[in-house]
Amino acid sequence: MEMNFTKMHGLGNDFVVIDAVRQHVSLTPERVRFLAHRRTGVGCDQVLLVEPPADPQRAAFRYRIFNADGNEVEQCGNGARCFAVFVREAGLTEATVIPVETAAGIITLQVQGDGQVTVDMGPPRLEPWTIPFEAAAAAPTHTLQVGGETLEIGAVSMGNPHAVVVVEDVHKAPVERLGPLIERHPRFPRGANAGFMEVVSRERVRLRVFERGAGETLACGTGACAAVVSGQLQGLLDRQVAVDLPGGRLVIEWAGREDAPVLMTGPAQSVFTGRIQL
């Protein structure tokens, strides 16, 4: 099978984006791993598949997300912004407000005049069973034993599971050592993305994320949303927060109520297009 693809990134979190509206594409975990491989494939953190929607009344497209390890996952914030730019550049839509189906539900994307994209990611999920995370009840932080250490973590789902750890200095955070242990911690039955957040002020944080199924990335959109939600729940952050990731800045806004949506604004960029034999 041969197919066209576009290489894109959002703050260095990179994607192979595939149009499955105009071409027939069949992905398997092996094919995803091949595409994602940085030496023998195209190279990316996630593969994004753009498909026709299941319910055209509610959304114009469906967008599916596969981590570099081959597993399909529920949500991807940087990927959502790239999806919005992709469908417009590919001529699949001229709309600037684009509702899209994801495995975690419908989210709505708005392409701004300056090319930035704002994503309404929907409300965070905080009840442990929705994350899923093993705990008796929702709480601003939970105690987690990891690698012989006792951590206080925030547990938040943005459609996908996140653990957020507040650290003194993000540059010295034990991302490589504790990231993989949190990712596979037994209290996260479906795994977790592990965010390490340094609070600079009530309006600004620094964040590094060890992503489930991809390792540390230059930016994680859902990770930024989860970090701001967790920081607000701990009383550390205001409503709108600039999140500085290794790849650049996202602006996250949350009104602090469980039913309030999290809004994420940031860039999305096409890099090149190609054709590949699978």
Ligand SMILES: N[C@@H](CCC[C@H](N)C(=O)O)C(=O)O
């Ligand atoms: N890079 C993404 C998140 C991609 C999925 C994540 N690794 C998971 O397994 O949940 C983002 O920008 O949100």
